[in-house]
Amino acid sequence: MRRLAKLVLSSLRGEGASFVSGERLSEALGVSRTAIWKAMEELKRRGYPIESHKKLGYRLLSQDQLYNDLEVELLLEDLPWGHPTLFFDEVPSTQDVAKQLALQGAPEGLLVVADRQSSGRGRKGRPWESPPGSGIWASILLRPNLSPAFLHLINFAAGLSVKEAITALTGIEDVKLKWPNDVLIGGKKVCGILTEGSVETDRILYCVLGIGINVSGEGLSEALSDKATSLSAEAKRRGLNPPSRLQLLAELVRRLYGRTAQALSEESERESLLREYKASCETIGREILFEEEGSWRKGIALDVDEFGHLVVRSRGSTRRIASSDVFHVA
Structure with missing residues (x-):
């Protein structure tokens, strides 16, 4: 039916x-x-x-598009991804739904979308606010033929895809990336990306890419107002029109499909992807706070290497950070 x-x-x-x-x-x-x-x-x-x-x-009686699975699949009918799209009014977490389906053999490109998450999460299990009608809360299942050593390229591809989709649909040019998984506008977080999956020694069994984008900002707590923003607020500030959630989601999946193909391509294409990520990464060149061995340290972010590590100069030495909370120092 x-x-x-x-x-x-x-x-x-x-x-x-x-x-x-x-x-x-x-x-x-x-x-x-x-x-x-x-x-x-x-x-x-x-x-x-x-x-x-x-x-x-x-x-x-109306040509208006609704935010649902039928509309997403129609907009992506020429693309292998997004079929099927599973749409929920509310779930605890789209990540959990997608991971469960991955274990059951669901195909690459499966898209899970919710209007609201009751237990959305970010890195390290932190709660992610995702009230109804206010944003894009989605997870997509990938089965990339890629060495686990290069899984960070999928994360970087996602960040670039979000950035490009926002700029294409709003005209907002100053969209930046923050290592390892945030998208910023005006220094404030507008999107978070969470990559989870299952890997063996030399291959990735599956990867679930979770993306949360604050579109309208409705329901965003005041406690986050100094750190987070929404597309609607940033577009209004610039005299631009915010995108619909439907159009933004479809544009994001379309761009992610292309960027992921780049990550899975030959070495020169992967190197190009990394260069583009670094060109958009606001963390590089900034003074940062990072966590190391249970302590917070200051340093200067110098680069992102071919393995996705953040290269930092701190206390007279250079170190490579594989995974850490990082804060930009104002």
Whole structure:
């Protein structure tokens, strides 16, 4: 029924404001009139304004796109990823759903989206606020043919994809990346990226990429207002229009598909990806605070190496940080 509802929705959109008969839809889609009626009822249940007329058939009263699985799959119909898209009003965590499905053999490109997460999380299990209607809370399943030593390239590809999608749809140019997994606008966090998965010695069994983007900022606690921002707030500040969650999610998946292919390509392409990441990384050249052996230290971030480590100069010596909380010093 879900697949048929998607086809019927596409057909109705193609008719514009005109009626189309159930008989014509039935013939075009190769299903019974009863199946068409059930698909219409499913679309109405999902919130689509459909007018039914005994003699004329059906028509869609609005071309507005809703934020749901059908719309995401229609926007990504030419792409291998995003099929299926599983959409939930609420889940504890899209990461947990995607990881469970990965263990059950779900295909690469599976996309899990929620309007709200009750137990969203970031790095080291920290809570991630994800109130309803306010952002993109999504996880995508990857099965990359990549050595675990280069898993950081997937994380970097995700950061660049978010940055590029935001700029393409809003016109905001000063989108920056913070090592290892944040996206910033004006020095404030607008997106967090979480990469989890299962690896063996020489291969990645699966990787789940979790992405949380603050779009409207509604429901964001005041405690985070000095550290976090939203696309709506930043677009308004610049006199620009914020994107819809649907369009941004589709643009993000599309760009992520291309960037991940780059990460899996030949060495020169991987090197190019790393150079682009470093060019966008606001951490490089900054004074930072980082955690080492249970203590906080100051240093200057010099570079990001080919293994994704942050190269830091601190206390007269150079060290490479594989994983640590990092704070930019104002």
